[in-house]
Amino acid sequence: TLDLPKTTDDILTEDVHLVQSFADLNALKQDGARTAIVGAEGTMVTDSEGNELIDGIGGLWCVNVGHKRREIIEAINQQLETLDFYSTFYSFTHPTAAALAAKLAELAPGSLNKVHFGNSGSVANDSAVRILHHYYKRLGQPQKRKVLSRHGAYHGSTHLAIAMTTPEYSDGWHKAEGIVHHLRKPHYWREGDGMTEAEFTDALLDDMKSEIESLGAENIACFIGEPIMGAGGVIVPPEGYHARVADLCRDYEIKVISDEVVTAFGRLGHFFASKDVFGFQPDIITTAKGLTSGYQPLSATILSDEIHEVISGPGAMFLHGMTYSGHPAASAAGLANIALMERDQIPQTARTTGKLFETTLKGLGDLDIVGEVRGSHFMIGIEFVKDKVSKEIFDPSLNIGLKVAQKCQEKGLIARPLGHILILSPTLILSPEQIATIGAILRESITEVM
Numbered sequence: 001t002l003d004l005p006k007t008t009d010d011i012l013t014e015d016v017h018l019v020q021s022f023a024d025l026n027a028l029k030q031d032g033a034r035t036a037i038v039g040a041e042g043t044m045v046t047d048s049e050g051n052e053l054i055d056g057i058g059g060l061w062c063v064n065v066g067h068k069r070r071e072i073i074e075a076i077n078q079q080l081e082t083l084d085f086y087s088t089f090y091s092f093t094h095p096t097a098a099a100l101a102a103k104l105a106e107l108a109p110g111s112l113n114k115v116h117f118g119n120s121g122s123v124a125n126d127s128a129v130r131i132l133h134h135y136y137k138r139l140g141q142p143q144k145r146k147v148l149s150r151h152g153a154y155h156g157s158t159h160l161a162i163a164m165t166t167p168e169y170s171d172g173w174h175k176a177e178g179i180v181h182h183l184r185k186p187h188y189w190r191e192g193d194g195m196t197e198a199e200f201t202d203a204l205l206d207d208m209k210s211e212i213e214s215l216g217a218e219n220i221a222c223f224i225g226e227p228i229m230g231a232g233g234v235i236v237p238p239e240g241y242h243a244r245v246a247d248l249c250r251d252y253e254i255k256v257i258s259d260e261v262v263t264a265f266g267r268l269g270h271f272f273a274s275k276d277v278f279g280f281q282p283d284i285i286t287t288a289k290g291l292t293s294g295y296q297p298l299s300a301t302i303l304s305d306e307i308h309e310v311i312s313g314p315g316a317m318f319l320h321g322m323t324y325s326g327h328p329a330a331s332a333a334g335l336a337n338i339a340l341m342e343r344d345q346i347p348q349t350a351r352t353t354g355k356l357f358e359t360t361l362k363g364l365g366d367l368d369i370v371g372e373v374r375g376s377h378f379m380i381g382i383e384f385v386k387d388k389v390s391k392e393i394f395d396p397s398l399n400i401g402l403k404v405a406q407k408c409q410e411k412g413l414i415a416r417p418l419g420h421i422l423i424l425s426p427t428l429i430l431s432p433e434q435i436a437t438i439g440a441i442l443r444e445s446i447t448e449v450m
């Protein structure tokens with residue numbers, strides 16, 4: 001057994017050596033305010049003080065089937081007993097990665113039948129673009145390299161993925177990368193003033209068309225978009241937007257990457273969101289998180305047969321891959337996770353319970369400081385405003401999202417603050433009673449900070 005620190009004090013003493021992600025490192029250094037999570041089961045987690053909390057963020061939008069599911073743990077253990085590690089480099093393969101690739105080909109829409117594995121959503125997105133650069137080079141169009149992304153997007157934290165992420169988030173990193181161009185954020189409530197939703201969609205498409213024409217379609221490799229923007233504040237695009245974007249891209253021979261790192265594996269009630277929820281067919285789907293429900297780090301870049309045909313043609317050396325691409329234990333976790341989802345019909349159930357979650361949280365819209373509650377099923381954002389009519393936000397120094405999240409935690413719910421927005425992305429196995437409890441905790445917490 002491992003010799004781990006047990007008390008909160010012991011954990012925090014050792015934690016000074018850990019660099020947290022997406023954190024105010026100075027604030028952490030000053031006051032040490034941290035929550036050490038020491039255990040988890042089902043929909044709940046336990047902190048080092050012994051508090052039991054509802055995991056309202058599913059780990060980090062990822063523990064879709066809930067914590068401590070024996071089926072997944074046993075599959076990982078069994079895999080490690082049989083084959084701890086071998087790579088999928090060169091001509092090597094192993095049954096677990098092969099079986100998971102076949103399963104994903106079965107679940108993914110259209111002719112998305114070829115899977116390259118990675119170990120994070122960021123890597124899946126980098127891989128997608130890198131593969132497309134390789135693809136166009138082989139087609140004799142090496143200049144077709146630019147990427148259309150959007151304001152509000154979050155695509156990860158590797159060099160290219162952060163460049164594709166919204167410039168505000170990445171402090172303008174995309175300029176260093178040089179190939180990424182950001183289109184307008186498709187957020188009707190904030191940006192569609194004076195327009196109907198249909199007019200707003202037309203305006204977004206017109207802008208996109210002008211951007212394509214000014215950059216030159218012959219220079220643009222792809223458009224990348226999350227079906228619902230997650231970390232950018234849970235932005236659901238206007239009706240019909242995705243299908244029209246995909247059509248426009250097809251007209252200009254630009255590939256469509258659907259970043260389904262969050263929106264896949266039941267979070268919106270289906271295994272994948274592009275075709276089944278939003279009615280468009282991408283050329284590449286990238287996914288991670290719910291693929292293993294977070295039990296192992298794994299991502300997938302799922303390619304169309306057509307793209308694969310080009311990159312696997314004569315003389316096409318594919319110089320891309322990570323040591324842990326298709327790691328046996330991660331692949332086993334993915335297979336067991338999907339089997340569990342299929343056996344228990346988790347995506348199907350999420351269509352009903354997720355809708356209940358959505359309507360319960362949307363009911364908070366009557367509170368004075370709640371500007372918009374948005375999202376779908378188990379992916380919800382609550383935006384706080386100082387003034388409901390002007391939609392003016394609170395001074396960022398007030399840390400309104402953090403204050404509400406702290407109240408929630410005191411009352412037994414983990415929620416994620418993102419500036420003046422609060423994010424909820426729980427496990428998909430919440431009961432109607434737990435959904436009611438979450439709604440009540442949120443209402444009390446918001447009311448107390450008003």
Ligand code: PLP
Nearest residue numbers: 120121122154155156226230261
């Ligand atoms: N894409 C989306 C839509 C995400 O939400 C995230 C992470 O939250 C990523 C990509 C990056 O995934 P990872 O953190 O596994 O690199």
